[in-house]
Amino acid sequence: MGDNKGPVEGCFQLMGGAFANAGTASSELKIVLTNLGVPQDITRRAAIAAFEAEMNVIIHAIAGTLHYEITPERIHIDITDMGPGIEDIELAMREGYSTAPDWVREMGWGAGMGLPNIRKNADTFKIDSVPGEGTTLEIDIFLSGGRNADNK
Amino acid sequence: MELGKVVELLGGTVVVSKKDGAFDITAVCTTDMMSDVLRFARRGELLVTSLNQPQVIRTAEIADIPVVVVVLGKKIGKEMIEMAEKMSITLLSTSLPMFTVCGMLYAKGLKSCVNGR
Ligand SMILES: Nc1ncnc2c1ncn2[C@@H]1O[C@H](COP(=O)(O)OP(=O)(O)O)[C@@H](O)[C@H]1O
Numbered sequence A: 001m002g003d004n005k006g007p008v009e010g011c012f013q014l015m016g017g018a019f020a021n022a023g024t025a026s027s028e029l030k031i032v033l034t035n036l037g038v039p040q041d042i043t044r045r046a047a048i049a050a051f052e053a054e055m056n057v058i059i060h061a062i063a064g065t066l067h068y069e070i071t072p073e074r075i076h077i078d079i080t081d082m083g084p085g086i087e088d089i090e091l092a093m094r095e096g097y098s099t100a101p102d103w104v105r106e107m108g109w110g111a112g113m114g115l116p117n118i119r120k121n122a123d124t125f126k127i128d129s130v131p132g133e134g135t136t137l138e139i140d141i142f143l144s145g146g147r148n149a150d151n152k
Numbered sequence B: 001m002e003l004g005k006v007v008e009l010l011g012g013t014v015v016v017s018k019k020d021g022a023f024d025i026t027a028v029c030t031t032d033m034m035s036d037v038l039r040f041a042r043r044g045e046l047l048v049t050s051l052n053q054p055q056v057i058r059t060a061e062i063a064d065i066p067v068v069v070v071v072l073g074k075k076i077g078k079e080m081i082e083m084a085e086k087m088s089i090t091l092l093s094t095s096l097p098m099f100t101v102c103g104m105l106y107a108k109g110l111k112s113c114v115n116g117r
């Protein structure tokens, strides 16, 4: 990755409610990072953060995009959706807080651990939301000089 | 613990077997909530679940979990099998309930994924 080929980028469309393909974008990102030789711990953190964010669009929003850009310094992931947005971000960031309906919980989602775990795995994390319009997440994971949390 | 030993111990069936699957499992994550796997499980652990959804396999792949055990003989559908094949996740099935599976693995010295507690 030290060469001058410029950033590696990718963009995926996400559809609310589309559980059958849910996670495809994050799996693809994981493959790209692995092929670039990014250390396993960092790849795993990026994949987990991306996956939780991707699932939030599938579960809570109508439609969105996941875009990533990888440079020698960092993995940048931004996830934007059109959807209900989040009224109280502080509350949504709390472990265990979830508005997911029962049928989502029956599929294994809705533990209310997603947003806090995204923040935990990210080196920088930004969330913006406009109720009634949508939500944007920006996640950076450093490839050089960052910590190595690996979910400990 | 080797995969073969796990299968033998649980009287399980190997539904999907990863080709070069030489494992040494030392810790176990047990949950039906995918975000708990993503939060608490660590690389290389065994996941025990009663959830028979393809999303379990996706989650295992994202979290670097090589082996998934589905308990209570829950029917494992075509989609889940196909996803395990595609993602090289070893998928086991056992008719035993969650409690018994965990008790047996615990008795063999395997640890929990939550800081060994
Ligand atoms: N993209 C989103 N659009 C609307 N609401 C969201 C979005 N992401 C998260 N939320 C809200 O924040 C809550 C907590 O999110 P999270 O921690 O991922 O838990 P979970 O998804 O398991 O409910 C959700 O239950 C939901 O109310």
Ligand SMILES: [Mg+2]
Residues within 6 Å of the ligand: A052, A055, A056, A110, A112, A113, A114, A115
């Ligand atoms: Mg979530």
